[in-house]
Amino acid sequence: MPRYRLTVEYDGSPFVGWQRQDNGPSVQAALEAAVARFCGERPAIVAAGRTDAGVHAWGQVAHLDLVRPVATATLRDAVNFHLRPAPVAVIDAAEVSPDFHARFSATERCYRYRILNRMAPPAIRRGRVWWVRAALDLGAMAEAASILEGAHDFTTFRSTMCHAPSPEKTLDRLRVERRDDEVLIEARARSFLHNQVRILVGTLRLVGEHRWPVEQVGIALAARNRAAGGPTAPPDGLYLVSVRY
């Protein structure tokens, strides 16, 4: 039974998230339905990252097994055809070895968070960025970000609903840069805790607005307590950019 890897882009706005749930449309269900309409098979589709409601993806990676082999270009085009009108697109399809696992084989996930940092609200980018009016101090945010890089117990920066067995993660990269009227925050790690990127961003925003001194971030990290961290940034600005294997 051949296994296929799909690279998937989606606008997370209309979805309850990647994972199939009872309370609304999911990206997973949209993809599984499109595959069924294309070939009649109903394989489970497994993703690298189970993005939350409203979170977008430029390069989610998923895998599925099909009983009957199919040309990868056909798989991509047919699934895209049957996905309509859902805002989900298969960017690439490739045949992979049966031991490839979209979730467990991943060695690095890269997320990007977009803050629209200006006085006027978003128009074209509505639902795609987090609007923060106050001019952010990038220097302070970058300094705070560097405190968070590395191997830590990230209890302060995970949802209280997070089921991960351990709060210890290695944040390989947390970088802050300005591009035109946006502040971009890039986070790379082998894996993340639930809401980790959004809580990191919500905390860096406090530093960027000088509501928190830079040192407060280290204190919050050491507290190992969600209540010591900043608020969770909204999903609108978060993108799963790529997954490395």
Place this chain on the structure above:
Amino acid sequence: MPRYRLTVEYDGSPFVGWQRQDNGPSVQAALEAAVARFCGERPAIVAAGRTDAGVHAWGQVAHLDLVRPVATATLRDAVNFHLRPAPVAVIDAAEVSPDFHARFSATERCYRYRILNRMAPPAIRRGRVWWVRAALDLGAMAEAASILEGAHDFTTFRSTMCHAPSPEKTLDRLRVERRDDEVLIEARARSFLHNQVRILVGTLRLVGEHRWPVEQVGIALAARNRAAGGPTAPPDGLYLVSVRY
């Protein structure tokens, strides 16, 4: 009576265009209604470019006169408040001299057209780009674009509904570049004919797909006949980027 210049961003998708019309919501009407809700005055708002239905703007420029002077930051913030939920935002407001005219004082308009050039349809960028599957030949497109730069009779590249008294325009710049999975076409001129950028783009696409040889563009231009030009590209990919005075 003080005059104000507004720099305006909008998502053109839900609008019949800039200009107030009977058949649906316009950006002009949305702005005029927001100004009225803010201060009770109902000035006409005049724009640099009367963009068509579905065309977006990053930096449309408009002017209006108010009887009672107002702080520019207040004007910006109050109009933005009252614009909700329309996807229109005033990026900047400034007081200008009474002889400033958003349309007639403009010395250059810059438009950008975004083509998503890949096999998969847009997901996050739906309604924001024109999807062209066939890999475009940028070299051929750039060569064709250079034929179109300069002062010409652009009859071939204007809508048959265009009311401009003369079809002669000077296209200061028509450049084609690739950025990731997009092909961007930038057009600069003092002013444009109706649908000019979209017909130029629709024609360059034919060249990029090798359905037209580069020389065909010069032949079409010389024909001075709309029927000799390529099709009109859809509005989704077109953005009024900036206006110079």
